[in-house]
Amino acid sequence: MRTQVVIIGSGPSGLLLGQLLGNAGIDNIILDRVGKAYILGRVRAGVLEEGTVGLLEQAGAAARMREEGLLHDGFSLAFNERDHRIDLHALTKKRVMVYGQTELTRDLMDQREAAGYQTVYEAEDVTPCAFDGERPFVTYRKEGVLHRIDCDFIAGCDGYHGISRKSVPERSVATFERTYPFGWLGILADVPPVGHELVYANHPRGFALCSMRSATRSRYYIQCSLEEKVQNWSDDRFYDELRRRLPAAHAEALIVGPSFEKSIAPLRSFVAEPMRFGTLFLVGDAAHIVPPTGAKGLNLAASDVHYLFEGLRDHYLDRSELALAHYSDRALKRVWKSVRFSWSMTMLMHRFPEGGEFGQKIQEAELDYLTHSTAAATSLAENYVGLPY
Numbered sequence: 001m002r003t004q005v006v007i008i009g010s011g012p013s014g015l016l017l018g019q020l021l022g023n024a025g026i027d028n029i030i031l032d033r034v035g036k037a038y039i040l041g042r043v044r045a046g047v048l049e050e051g052t053v054g055l056l057e058q059a060g061a062a063a064r065m066r067e068e069g070l071l072h073d074g075f076s077l078a079f080n081e082r083d084h085r086i087d088l089h090a091l092t093k094k095r096v097m098v099y100g101q102t103e104l105t106r107d108l109m110d111q112r113e114a115a116g117y118q119t120v121y122e123a124e125d126v127t128p129c130a131f132d133g134e135r136p137f138v139t140y141r142k143e144g145v146l147h148r149i150d151c152d153f154i155a156g157c158d159g160y161h162g163i164s165r166k167s168v169p170e171r172s173v174a175t176f177e178r179t180y181p182f183g184w185l186g187i188l189a190d191v192p193p194v195g196h197e198l199v200y201a202n203h204p205r206g207f208a209l210c211s212m213r214s215a216t217r218s219r220y221y222i223q224c225s226l227e228e229k230v231q232n233w234s235d236d237r238f239y240d241e242l243r244r245r246l247p248a249a250h251a252e253a254l255i256v257g258p259s260f261e262k263s264i265a266p267l268r269s270f271v272a273e274p275m276r277f278g279t280l281f282l283v284g285d286a287a288h289i290v291p292p293t294g295a296k297g298l299n300l301a302a303s304d305v306h307y308l309f310e311g312l313r314d315h316y317l318d319r320s321e322l323a324l325a326h327y328s329d330r331a332l333k334r335v336w337k338s339v340r341f342s343w344s345m346t347m348l349m350h351r352f353p354e355g356g357e358f359g360q361k362i363q364e365a366e367l368d369y370l371t372h373s374t375a376a377a378t379s380l381a382e383n384y385v386g387l388p389y
Helices: 012-023 036-040 050-058 063-068 088-092 101-115 235-244 248-253 297-318 327-349 356-372 374-385
Strands: 005-008 028-031 070-072 074-079 082-087 096-098 118-120 124-129 137-142 145-150 153-156 174-189 199-201 208-212 218-224 259-273 280-282
Touching: 005 012, 005 124, 012 028, 012 050, 012 101, 012 297, 036 101, 050 096, 050 101, 050 297, 063 101, 074 088, 074 356, 082 088, 082 356, 082 374, 088 374, 101 118, 174 235, 199 327, 218 235, 235 248, 235 259, 259 327, 297 327, 327 356, 327 374, 356 374
Parallel strands: 005 028, 005 153, 028 118, 074 199, 153 280
Antiparallel strands: 070 096, 074 082, 124 137, 137 145, 174 218, 174 259, 199 208, 208 218
């Protein structure tokens, strides 16, 4: 079998890249080690930058998002029992879209199937080969049979634990990592959110976030120790702790209900450089991870897709190699700026064990500055809505 581009991974980045390539007449096949139902069962973030929304529109997969998604003009920073709104639209003329990653993935899957582009689910032992030369190929097993796909390029969209980055010799890649001494305990519940915009809370007991997936489905988080166990947190205990960390108005507005998903996620920052190895390109979580505080994970994957699609399109349609040659450099410039922003938001909003009273005072001073300086608020807003590609 032969195709022009093999995409490893059918998460949002792989599906988005595949749709853009297919629409441009560039043949591609997507491989994934798990099935469609498993992928759609994963719970992920849902705050989309305008650039991400634009790419979904370009891919022809934005109709349901435009109908059901929630446009947000701002968000709140809560501290010292007060609520301070950051007006994103007034400061930047831009908005963000709240639309669940699961729904976005479903839309892209449906669009791919409707277009007749090929995806192989439950492909075992996927292995990118010979990507340091001019004749790369990918092998996999399906129902015990070994298959080989010859191609021009391989896009590794298979996440942090995927085979793409692992296939690169260690001496060829540099990694940079910061792990944080806490996690996020999160729940999903079919209850209306506390407000129509996100609330980020800094409290002496720890960080809290009030988010949503729709007008009837809420996503809540609280900072917790990495030693915590999900089974020790009943819904009642979680809601009680969340109330303690919110200003009174939000605590009183909190509507509770049974959760249908509850998990603890560790936080880390991670970047692998470069993002190109011959004919293999790393995309999204395969190359970088950010803490979710700044809502950048999915959006960074989308920006990688933008740069790689631009390079592949120019290669095939315009016979130009310039954008493809600079893929890694262009992507990493934006990656590191988003890593910085996610790190700064994490440092600002969480309580660190080693911070003590001095650290708390610094956070309070920074929050006060952000909410009283137009220049500081504008910088925050520009990063939150997404830097230009």
